[in-house]
Amino acid sequence: MTGIIKLIYTGTGRRKSAIARVRIKPGTGQLLINNKLGEEYLQYNPNYLKQSISPLSILGLQSKYDIYVNAYGGGLTGQAEAIKLGLARSLCLVNPDYRIPLKIEGTLKRDARIKERRKYGLxxxxxxxxxSKR
Incomplete structure (x- = not known):
């Protein structure tokens, strides 16, 4: 019986109202977000770019995997952090040993802060x- 090797790994990341579905597969390090280049989608902002691929840089795998992202909701900051979480989760599926360094760096932590609901009378x-007193 031959073993089937799974080549595409998926992970979902969320932050505020942004959701990112991340798929990675072995490749050259290309980042595609909503069928656009990552730099173009993140408006050439180096902070967003560095943050979204930080799990790969922590593990030293920048040019080993192609990243395909479907991101929606929220703004660019929320989407960049959602991509980071989704990427970290998918890397944990690639190799369970990656979990420890990613957890130490805090990339597997979900930022659960969301907008507070409006209360009546306010x-x-x-x-x-x-x-008004008088």
Whole structure:
């Protein structure tokens, strides 16, 4: 019986209202987000780019995997962090030994902060109408 080698690994990352479905496969280190080059989609912002591929740089695998991302919701900051989490989760599927260094660096941690809901009687979540004594 021959073993089947799985070549595509998937991971989902979320932050605020942004969701990123990340697929990686062995390749040359290309980053495609919503069928656009990663640099173009992230508006050539080096911080967003560095942050989204940080799990690969932690493990020293920058040019080993091609990354295909479907990202939607939120803004670029939320999407970049969602890509980081999805990439880290998919790398853990590639090799379970990658989990320890990624966990130490904090890339496997989900940032659960979301917008607080609006309460009745208030203008926003906590902003009250102006108080007038007389």
């Amino acid at each position: 203008r926003k979540a906590r902003k009250a109408p102006q108080f």
